[in-house]
Amino acid sequence: MTNLLPEITEIWHQTLNWQPTxxxxxxxxxxxxxxxxxxxxxxxxxxxxxxxxxEKHLWDSLRGIAPQGQFIPSLTDGTSVIDIGTGAGFPGVPVIITAPNCTITLMDSTRKKITFIEKILTELALTNTKTLVDRAEQIGQHPQYRQSYDIALIRAVGVASVCAEYTLPLLKLGGLAVIYRGNWAEDETIALQNAVNQLGGVIESIEKFTTPLSHSIRHCVYLRKVAATPVEFPRATGIPAQKPL
Known part of the structure; x- marks a missing residue:
């Protein structure tokens, strides 16, 4: 007996102004x-x-790319996206299913997880995708990846300022980082503000929302890259997490 996912068309429609084909x-x-x-x-x-x-993997993944309940417009026209620390493929795989015209790189430091994701991409016939086994600190200093993406997604591991240091160096000027969070406190905003000032970004918005089934509180933090990130960022592997900006 296969477990069937709910087809909750009206919730998709009410919350994201969209529904899956x-x-x-x-x-x-x-x-x-x-x-x-x-x-x-x-x-x-x-x-x-x-x-x-x-709710927690599909809806939550897509809610992050729909600030104010509307998908980021540029996702439809070949935008380059990176999902940092994709793990089991979230939010990246639901994003590419929803926006097949964008090009998405799914990155994780664990080879086994990326091998598994490659199998998923083949099974689901998802083309416009790349995979990368690496760490954010490494690729952020690599000319092939630095300043290469329009959107960087990170389903937050660790402190928000660490997520900012992982994402902003990878973005083109004008690019957007989306940090997925559960709870959010005011003092986190202050710490994040200090970090993004050093990294060439601004906090564009912090959205608080409630999930549609379990009614739990979630947040998404949107950072816009407005200036080049100084060459010393990201710092060496492990340093951002040990000594957040």
Whole structure:
């Protein structure tokens, strides 16, 4: 018996002004099945219930790229996106299913996870995708990747200022970093402000919202790159997390 994801068209519509096509719904369903299979070998996610998976992995991934409940307009026209620390493929895989015209790089430091993601991309026939086994501190200093992306997604691991140091060096001027968070406190805004000032960014907005099924509070932080990031950032591997800006 296959676990079926809910098809909650009206919630998609109310919250994101969008709904998946039949093909996209089928891709979401297959993604879910592949994650359940992969979970047996790799510890990918604790979220396996269909409703919870829909909300915390699919809906949450897409809510991040829809500030004010509308998808970022440039996603439709070949925007270059990087998902830093993609893990089991979130938010990156739902984003590429939803916006197949953008080019997305799924990056993680764990080779096994990237191998698994490559299998998903093949199974779901998702083309416009690249994978990368590396760390944000390394690629942020690499000429091939630095200042190369329009949008950087990071489902926040660690402190927001660390996420800023991972994302902003990779963005083109005018690019947008999206930091996915659970809770958010005012003192985090102050610390983040200090970090983005040093990294060539500004805090464009901090959105607080409620998830549609479990009604839990989430936040997304949007950073805009307004100046070149100084060459010393990102600092060497491990330093941003040990000594946040």
């Amino acid at each position: 039949v093909q996209q719904q089928a891709q979401f369903q297959r993604l879910y099945e592949l994650i359940l299979e992969g979970n047996r070998q790799l510890n990918l996610t604790r979220i396996t219930d269909p409703q919870e998976f829909w």
